Amino acid sequence: MSGPILSLRGVTKSYAQGNAFDRLLGRDTRFVALDGISLEVARGDIVGIVGESGSGKSTLANIAVGLTKPTSGDVLLDGEPLSVLMRDHAGPWRRRVQMAFQDSSSALNPRKTVSRCLTETLALRGVPREQRETEALAMLELVGLGAELAPRLPHELSGGQRQRIGLARALAMKPDILIADEPVSSLDVSLQAQVINLLSRLTRELGLTLLFISHDLALVRTLCSRIIVMCKGEIVEQGACLDVLDRPSHPYTQLLIAAVPKGIAGRRKPTSAPSRGHAQDSVG
């Protein structure tokens, strides 16, 4: 297929806020999390979506995976609108678009062993019972984990291992598109590198299309071919990853780049230098 594998057309998501009095008076009090987002993702693309909390990047991920319904606009998978697919073939959509979550401890059922978590997912994909165990072990191997983890419960795993199980579970559905929402932000730097390299290898080997949601520009630069910078529910800049990061044109992208820790090269001067940004984030 030549068209984009995933496209969003004018996707808006807003939530009611404010009190009943405001609503009664017809005051516009809706909070707009996503404001008319349109984008296209080509098959095999690795797209980094960056922005801070509140930028709408996670809302975008949830909409693409079908967990959140957009207020307006449409999401298309291979040209077919999500609204139609969800009505007629929710199953195939869910199989083809999978998500790995940020917080691996809350994304896994604490009472289910690794093996059960994976075999249940494989059952959903229709893998015959007698093949599930073997395939679960293959999934573990795919994400670089040993078979000895199969009987363990999530709390018996390290953060890095849990994050890999979350990935293995998503990949067990053989998705076309994997959406990873801050998959490494809770990990130590050494494990971060392992998971990023793993994602890079998996996308290549499995021909996956990856949407990588992150606030870490340096990670996005390493992993992604394209970047989409979001701020307050809008796309403020997008393009080839290296182009955007080497020559950012939007001030918000420049702000994000300035905030990346730079080691001794970023040392604070002993003299009174103006600090980056201000405490304007006063309201929670």
Place this chain on the structure above:
Amino acid sequence: MSAARRMNGALLSIEGLRVGFRNASGGVIEAVRGVDFAVAAGEAVGVVGESGSGKSLTMLAVMRLLGAPARTTGGRVMFDGQDLLDVDEARMRAIRGRDIAMVFQDPQSSLNPALTIGRQITDVVRAHRRVSAGEARRIAGESLERVGVREAGKRLDAYPHEFSGGMRQRALIAMAIACRPRLLIADEPTTALDVTVQAQIVDLIAELRRDLGIAVLFISHNLQLVAEIVDRVVVMYGGKVVEDGPVEAIELSPRHPYTGLLQACVPSLTAPVGPLVAIEGAPPRLGRMPQGCPFSPRCPRVVARCELEMPALLTEGERRFACWRPL
């Protein structure tokens, strides 16, 4: 020995500190295994290491905030000529918050959601100083303003949920500096925050240190981040200090392979794009500490001796490292 000399003039000197967990069979599993380092007055020191390196336990032991089953099993924590591990609880309570203050990772759970920000700061002030309620409130307002909260006087009456994550962390820092401590321990203070807010908080800590002369112990797993504001870096692994020294030396010419890898595995915005340097394997688990160097199972430079014998922390000029095959 220069390390020993430094410790003599130190504000805080951790000497041979050990922390262990009592397990079900009555044995003790050591998680911090003989840690020594010092912080001079006004100095900023970064403590870097992965989860399980013992860095947070070391800080909790310094503050005497370890909860069961963890307990300090050896060593000294010298502050102001007294061993903090030896003073009685009342004295320790007076030191905590007044002389040594601590800021934790998660500003959400460090604040009481049912009390106003102002009340929580004034509580700290009044616990340590004999001042009137009005005076305590004035000090609280001043601290909040000092950490960059606008209209601080008004914001004193706000509740934690009315503050964003970055503002909550500022409020906690305001609380920490309200009594003008001589040492601020910040344990991963920016991990829960957005990058731009992280940069602001790091700026703020650097600024407070410069303006108020507060010594800072900055705990993080991100060497690039701490390098922006500290003078010296202590690298911990497997409950031990594996390397320490001036930040430039650590960053430009690390001697311990772990330090080198820790630096290399953080991607930058300028390096050529390629696979990241990963440290294969995982940190040693408690109770399964290798006999020799704790990093030996993951170390690319490992030789037979590393697995058998823990190298001593050797001093070389201003730095120390514990490695049989240093870089």
